[in-house]
Amino acid sequence: MPEPTADSADPPQGDDPEPPEIDLPSDAFDAVLDALAERDPGDPLRFEGFSVARGEETDDEGDGESVSDEYVLADGDRPTRLSERELHAALSERAPAVTDWYVFERVVGEFGPRRAFLRWLEDANGATVAARYAALAEGIERAWGELRITATVTDRGERRYDVRHADDAGVPVDELDAYDDPLDARDLVTFDEKGRYRPLKTAPSLAGDWVFPDLGPRDAYEAVETIYPATVANWHREREGELDVTHWREAMERQSGIYGVIKTWDRGEGYEHVNWVAEACCDDSQCLKRREWEYDDETDLDVDGGDGVFPCREPCSVVVSAARKWTRLESEVPRTYEFELTPSEKEQVEDIIDAVADGRIDEIREADTKEGANRYRARFLRAKLFDDEGNLGGVPTDPDEEDEE
Template sequence: MTASEPRFEATLDPDALESLLARIDPDGVDFDGLRLEPAGGGEYDLVTPETTRRAVSPADLADAEPPVPAYLTNWRYWQDVGGEGTARRAFLRWCERAPRPEPETETETTPRDDREPLPVPERYAALEDGIDREWGQLRITPRLADDPETASGERVYDLTHRVDAGRDPADLEIQDEPRDARRIATEDGDGRYRPLKTAPTLVSGWAFVGLSGAELVETVDTFYPATIANWHRELRGDLDVDHWRETADRQTGMYADVADLPRETVEWMAEACCVDSQCLKRREWEYAPDDELEVEGGDGPFPCREPCSLVVAAARTWTDLEQEPERTYELELTPSEVRQLEALIDAVAEGRTDEIREADVADGANRYRARYLRAKRFDEDGLDVREVSTAETDGESGE
C-alpha cells in the first residue's frame, strides 16, 4: 500500500457534523487543504485538492465519499485541540508531519523540518501505523485511536526512548502518568544523578502508551524542560538569546567572579560543555551579540538560548583555576608515555573509559596500562615531577 492509498475511512455522524458546522466562521474554513464556505440555505461550498462541490447539504457532507470525511474529521480534531498559534499546538502538528505556518521572521537559524509535511489523506494513511518522530532521545509516535465503527480521526501518542524502537511494548516498563517522566529522567543507566536534563544519558526500557496530546506535551516538557517553547520561539523567529557576557554580568554572590573569565577560556568552556556529545541542545548564545565564538554550536534539535546553570557553575571553578600562574615542570617520559597521557585524557573527556576492555592493553587508556604508568612514574607524593625555577628557564633561553 502506498501513502496515497489510505486504509482509514473517516466518518462523521450527522449530530457531530452539525455541531462542527456550527463552528464555521462567517468567512468559512480554510484549513489543511479543506475549504468550506456557507452557500446559503443551510448549504455549503466544499473544495479539497481532490474535489469541488457546490451547494452541499450537511447530510451530503456526512455521506460524502473519501477523502472528504478525512478533511472534515481532521479539521474537527484540530478544532478540539485548539490553541492556534501556541507552542503546544505547533508541536503536536509537527509530530504528525502536518503543515506549519511560515515563521514571522525567518533567520539563518530558523529550524527546518527534517521531512516534508503530509497532506491529509497521506497523513491519515501514515497515522494508521503511526508516524515516528525523534525529539532528542525520545521517539514520539502519533497514531489513530479510532474505533473502526466510529472512525472519528482521534489521535493518541506513544512515547519511548529511541533505542527501543521496534521493541514489543510488553518488554518495556509501561508508565501511566506524565509525572512518571520525572523519575525516569532523574538518574542515568548507572544510577547517577542527571543534573543536565538534556544530556544524552536518558535511560531506556520504558514506554508511555496512548497519551492524549496534552499529556504528551506535559511528558516531553518533563523530560526536556522548555524545549518545546524555545523550539516554537525559534520557529516564529523571536527566540530571545542571552549571550555569555549578559549572563555573566548578572551573576551575584559566589558566582559574580565568572564575569572575570577570559574570553579564550569561554571558548574552551563551550568546546568542553556545549557539544552534541554532552548536550542535545544547539547552542545559540555567543560570547556577546557582536562577538561569535569560534567553536560550533552543535546540531541539537532544539535551541539553547543562554548558558545553563551547569555551565555557570563550571565557569566558577574555571575562573578560580585560570587565576593560577603558569609554571614550568620537568617530567621524564618516553614518547609512548606522552602518547598514553594524550589517550588517557581523550578517553576520559569523551567518556570512553568503560568501552576499553581489560585485554586492550595496546590502548593507552587501558586500565592496566594506566596502573603500570602510575607504578612507574608516581612516588609517595604523587607524580614524580620537578618544578623548574624561573632562573633555570631564563638560563635555557639565553637571557
C-alpha cells in the same frame, strides 16, 4: 514563519495514497456545528479540499418570513445546499479532513508550541490529509533528542502517540515499563542507566527501558516537555523568529554572589576561555541542544554550536557552575614542571585524558592493555611515577618556585 492553521488554503493535491476508513465522531460533527454557529451566514469554515458555511437567510416564499437553507457545502463545483442531516452525511464522506480539523482546532487548540510541535510530528504543513492519514495508519516516527515518537491514527481520526527512548525502538511494549501519566517522566529523567544523577536534562545520557505507549496529543506534548524542559517552546520561538538569545558576556554580567567571580575572567583576556568552556560543555557529545549563544552580539565563538534540533538560547546552569570553578583554577599562577616520560608514556597520558573527557573509560576492557587508558596500564604508570604521598614526581624548572611554596 508562522505555522499555517488547519483551515488555511488548500495544499497542492497530488497522487496521494488512499487514507484509511475513518468514522466521523459525533464530537467532531458537533464541533463543526458550533464553529459555524459562531460565524456569520456565508462565512465559510474551510477544510482541506472543501468548505462549509451557514446558509444565507432568504425570503423564498415571498411572505416576508426569513428562511435558511441551513448549510452550504462548496468543494470546487457548484455549492450544495444541505440540511443538517445531509451535512452530517456529506462530512462523514469527508471524515479524514473533518477529523484533522477537529484534532488541531478543538483537541490540541491554541496556536503555539504544542500545536506547532504536534503538526511537525506528522508533517502537517507539507503533506495532504490523505497522505498523512495513510502514513499515520502505518505509524510516523520522529526523533527528538534521544526520544523516538511514533504518531498513529485511530479509526475515528484520533491521534495516539508512543513515546520511548530511541534505543528501545521496535521493542514490544510488554517488554518495557509502561506509563500513562506524562508526569511520571520526571522520575525517568533524574538518573542515567548507571544510577548517576543527571544535572543536565538535555545531556545524551537518558536511560531507557520505558514507554508511554498510548498518549493523546496534549499528554504526548507534556511528556516530551517533561523529559526535555523548554525545548519545544524554544524550538517554536526560533521557527517564529522570536528566539531571544542571551550571549556569554551578558549572561556573566548578571551573575552575583559566589558566581560573580566569573566576571573577572573577561578583564583584558579576550574570549579564548569561553571557547574552552563551549568546547568542554556544549559539544554534541555532551548536550543535545544546538548552541545559539556566542561571546557577545558582535563576536562569534570559534567552536561549532552543534546540530541538535532544539536551540540553546543562553549559557545553562551547568555551564555557569563549571565556568565558576574554571575561573578560580585559571587564576592560579602557571608554573613549569619537568617530567621524565618515555614517548609511549606521553601518548598514554594523552589517551587517558581523551578517554576520560569523552566518557570512554567503561568501554576499555581490562584485558586490552594495548589501550593507553587501560586500567592496569594506568595503575602501572601511577606506581612508577607517583611518590608515597600520591604526588606526581615532577620537578619545578625554577628553583625559586619551590621556595615560594
